[in-house]
Amino acid sequence: MRSSRGAWSIAGIVAGAAGLATSYVAAMLLTIRESPVVAVAELVIRITPGWLAEYLIGLVGQLDKPLLILGIFGFLALVCAWAGRLARRSWWAAVLVFAALAGVGALAVSLQRGATTTDGVPVVIGFVTWLAVLALLVGPLRRAERAAPDGAESDQIHDPAHDPAHDAIAGHARRAFLVRAGLVAAVGAVVAVAGRVVGRGRRHVEETRRLLRLPQVSEPVVPRGARTDLEGISPWATRNDRFYLIHTAIIVPTIEPTDWSLRIHGAVDRELVLTYDDLLRREFTEQWVTLNCVSNPVGGDLIGNAWWSGVRVADLLEEAGVQAGADAVLQTSHDGWTCGTPLEALTDDRGAMLAVAMNGVPLPIEHGFPVRTIVPGLYGYVSATKWVEDLEVTRFADISAYWTERGWGERGPVKQSSRVDVPRSGEQVDAGEVRFGGVAWAQGTGVSAVEFSVDGGPWTPAELAGVPNVDTWVQWTGSLDVEPGDHTVRVRAVDADGTVQDGTERDVLPDGATGWHTSDFTAS
Ligand SMILES: Nc1nc2c(c(=O)[nH]1)N[C@H]1C(S)=C(S)[C@@H](COP(=O)(O)O)O[C@H]1N2
Ligand SMILES: [Mo]
Numbered sequence: 001m002r003s004s005r006g007a008w009s010i011a012g013i014v015a016g017a018a019g020l021a022t023s024y025v026a027a028m029l030l031t032i033r034e035s036p037v038v039a040v041a042e043l044v045i046r047i048t049p050g051w052l053a054e055y056l057i058g059l060v061g062q063l064d065k066p067l068l069i070l071g072i073f074g075f076l077a078l079v080c081a082w083a084g085r086l087a088r089r090s091w092w093a094a095v096l097v098f099a100a101l102a103g104v105g106a107l108a109v110s111l112q113r114g115a116t117t118t119d120g121v122p123v124v125i126g127f128v129t130w131l132a133v134l135a136l137l138v139g140p141l142r143r144a145e146r147a148a149p150d151g152a153e154s155d156q157i158h159d160p161a162h163d164p165a166h167d168a169i170a171g172h173a174r175r176a177f178l179v180r181a182g183l184v185a186a187v188g189a190v191v192a193v194a195g196r197v198v199g200r201g202r203r204h205v206e207e208t209r210r211l212l213r214l215p216q217v218s219e220p221v222v223p224r225g226a227r228t229d230l231e232g233i234s235p236w237a238t239r240n241d242r243f244y245l246i247h248t249a250i251i252v253p254t255i256e257p258t259d260w261s262l263r264i265h266g267a268v269d270r271e272l273v274l275t276y277d278d279l280l281r282r283e284f285t286e287q288w289v290t291l292n293c294v295s296n297p298v299g300g301d302l303i304g305n306a307w308w309s310g311v312r313v314a315d316l317l318e319e320a321g322v323q324a325g326a327d328a329v330l331q332t333s334h335d336g337w338t339c340g341t342p343l344e345a346l347t348d349d350r351g352a353m354l355a356v357a358m359n360g361v362p363l364p365i366e367h368g369f370p371v372r373t374i375v376p377g378l379y380g381y382v383s384a385t386k387w388v389e390d391l392e393v394t395r396f397a398d399i400s401a402y403w404t405e406r407g408w409g410e411r412g413p414v415k416q417s418s419r420v421d422v423p424r425s426g427e428q429v430d431a432g433e434v435r436f437g438g439v440a441w442a443q444g445t446g447v448s449a450v451e452f453s454v455d456g457g458p459w460t461p462a463e464l465a466g467v468p469n470v471d472t473w474v475q476w477t478g479s480l481d482v483e484p485g486d487h488t489v490r491v492r493a494v495d496a497d498g499t500v501q502d503g504t505e506r507d508v509l510p511d512g513a514t515g516w517h518t519s520d521f522t523a524s
Contacts, residue, residue, distance in 0.1 A: 005085060007141055007177060012084020012094070013077055014181045014188075015133035019098075020076070021188040023105075023126030025195030028202060029251060036105035036123050037076075041068050043108040076101070080130075087138050088145075094134060102127040116241055133184050137177060144173035198251060202365070205254040209362045209369055212257070216284040217357040220307035223288075225466030228475045230437040232422040236465070236475055237288075238304035240359050245366055246293050246302065246380060248402065249335040253387045257370040262354070266330070266392035269321030276370055279354065282311045287351050287376070290441055290473045292414045294379035294403075295508050299419050299517035303441075305472050308374045310355035313346045317393070322347070328396045331373060334387040338401040341375060341383045342411055343393065350376045350444065350471065354388065376471035377443040379512060382412035409511030416442040416501050417514075418450055418476070418493040423521040431484040431523040436462070437477040438517075442495035446470035449494040454480055455487055462491075470496070482523045490518040 024035040034042075045053070045068070057064050079101060087094035105123045109115060148170035226236045235242075257276040264272040286309040293302035317329075322343065329341045346352045352375040356363060363369040368386025375383035381403045396410060404410055418440035423429050440450045446467070451459035462476040476491075492501040505515035 004141070004145060005088075007144075007174075008084045008088045009081035010084065010181060011087065011134060011137035011141060011177075012080040012082065014137065014184050015084070015098075015130050016076055016080030018133045018184050018188040018191075019126040019130040021192040021195065022129040023122040025191050025198070026122040026125045028195045028199035030118055030121060032119050032122060036109055036126065037069065037072055039108040039112055040105060041065070041072055043111060044068060044072070046111075084134070087134060088141070091138065095131060098127060098130045098134075102130075118241075136180055136184065140173040140176035140180065144170045144177065147173060201254045205256055205365060205369070208256055209365065212362045214280065214309070214357055214362060216280070217309040217360060218286060219360040220288075223466060223468045226468070226472075226475070228437060228463075228465050228477050230422055230435060230475075230477050232424065233437045233475055233477070234301075234419075234421050234439055236305060236439075236473075237359070238306055240306070240361070240364050240367065243291075243304040243306065243358075243367065244293065244302045246295070247335075247366070247386060248337055252366050253334040254365060255334055255370055255387060260370050260389070262371065262389055262391065264316060264320045264391045264393070266394045267323040267326040268317075268393050269323065270319070272316060272320045274316070276356075279311055279356065279371065283315070284309055285312050285351055285353055286310075287353070288468050288472045289351075289374055289376045290443065290471060291374065291384060292379050292441075292443075292512075294381050294408065294412060294512050296513065297508055298417065298505075298513045298515045299519075300513075303473070306359050308353060308355040309357040309360075310353035310371070310374070313352045313354060313373070313375075313391075314348070316354070316391075317343075317347055320393070322393055326393045326395055328394050328399060330390075330392040330394050330399045330401065331383075331385040331388055332390040332392075333385050334389050337385070339382050339385055340394075340396060340399050340401040340404060340410065341373075341378065342396075345375050345378055345383070352376065352383075377414055379412040379414055381408060382410075407510055412511060414441070414443045415512040415514055416445075416447075416493055416495050416499065417517075418447075418491045418501060419517050420452070420489055420491050420519040423489075423519060425519045425521065427519075427521045429482075429521055429523050431482055433479050434482045434523060435477065435479045436489055436491075437475065438491060439473040440464075440476055440491070440493035441473040442493055442499075442501075443471045445495040445497055445499075447474050447493050448496045448498070450474075450476035450491060451494070452476075452478055452480075452489055452491045454482060454489050459492070484524050486520065486522050488518050488520050490516045492516045 027035045060067055083094040083097040102123055106120055109119045147166040222237050260276045262274045288307055290305040296302035327343050329346055332338050354371050355374045356371055358367055371388055372386040373388050419438045421438040436452055440447045450462040452462055453459045462478040465475040467474045494500050502514040503516045
């Protein structure tokens with residue numbers, strides 16, 4: 001390393017490349033269509049005037065897009081090198097340059113069709129990587145320079161570069177720099193290749209998914225009267241891209257429907273193996289079902305309501321012929337996750353299904369494409385296996401499953417609960433008549449009433465919207481006169497059997513939280 005200026009440039013470029021690699025792999029893992037660099041390229045294409053574009057295409061022909069990407073990489077290399085050199089004098093100047101680059105990336109990503117906040121995650125990850133790697137490389141460079149400044153200014157007076165002790169320190173620091181830069185470059189290359197491999201598989205499956213036509217699947221139509229007009233209440237039907245996500249897999253399985261099959265075995269008379277096409281040829285069932293996570297705290301949002309389409313598990317189990325003595329089905333997913341589901345919940349008339357569609361479209365990859373289980377009234381951890389591939393009819397006494405091995409309850413029926421959405425905690429409202437609202441559920445039984453109480457006052461009955469069945473949540477609304485000041489509203493649901501929601505405050509472990517949700521708001 002003769003020129004220290006060169007080393008600072010290299011630091012900038014290595015940081016830049018590492019950030020591009022992590023942002024790329026993040027985009028692939030999150031199934032975002034493209035990396036931020038491609039988003040920028042597409043933005044450039046969009047804002048290039050037509051005549052110029054045509055002229056350029058005339059010049060380079062089919063190479064226009066590869067050249068554009070190459071040009072962006074070249075430009076990035078120059079800017080990153082410059083940022084590295086800036087870091088020599090001022091760390092913050094380099095941060096500013098990287099921030100500006102990230103800003104352009106974020107802008108390009110946000111202008112893409114159907115962009116969501118998740119699409120910005122790779123940009124943030126890339127930016128953080130830039131700063132982290134730069135910080136890692138700047139350390140040894142500074143030490144080297146302090147020991148042996150190679151600037152002309154220092155030459156005349158005293159040249160520590162000729163001091164052997166300083167030479168040793170400088171040599172050591174330079175080696176540290178080279179080792180770190182080399183390591184980062186190597187890790188970055190591996191990450192980029194991994195991103196490419198993951199990305200290719202994902203993109204292919206995503207493409208298959210997009211082109212799938214499921215004739216038996218109908219569009220979700222929100223039942224009349226299920227929606228109230230209260231602003232701020234959670235939508236009765238949860239959009240797929242707003243639906244909570246819980247899974248233990250770090251890289252979610254990407255399974256081509258043609259590679260998928262389901263085995264039903266264990267305590268059955270006839271073992272069944274079904275392909276995706278077998279499944280599609282069977283009679284379908286469709287239903288609105290609210291899915292709950294056992295880890296949802298009182299008032300939490302690990303819950304969503306969707307229109308699911310698929311094949312009844314009960315029909316399949318009947319065909320397989322369940323043998324006497326069985327009381328459980330051990331479900332296993334492609335990624336090896338397991339859960340034990342009460343056999344009864346899969347065979348009674350609640351409509352447990354192997355779902356292939358969610359809200360009228362093939363299951364999103366992260367929600368279990370191509371097939372997952374949906375069992376109304378059971379928490380997801382004992383029932384809602386995504387990427388499901390194996391159902392073994394068995395007995396609870398003979399099995400253990402992923403979460404039950406970790407101390408969670410065996411059966412997992414969803415607890416009756418309710419939530420205040422309006423006003424939200426911390427919200428300011430106008431004193432006088434205040435509108436309240438939220439959602440409530442008592443799956444399997446149905447909600448017959450919701451009551452709310454302000455500041456410990458009497459329980460006031462809320463108005464309930466409509467529901468298509470007993471397995472979805474219901475929206476509730478109500479209003480009360482409220483004086484200026486700080487207030488607390490609490491809510492509880494009553495089910496169709498007259499059972500009042502349990503007000504005892506219990507944590508989510510081992511089988512779901514209980515307690516009445518409250519919201520603290522201020523009226524003025
Ligand atoms: N393969 C697999 N399936 C799984 C899980 C998992 O970790 N792996 N988590 C379960 C849990 S705990 C819940 S709450 C639901 C969440 O489903 P969602 O991510 O589609 O909302 O999926 C269930 N199915
Ligand atoms: Mo869960």
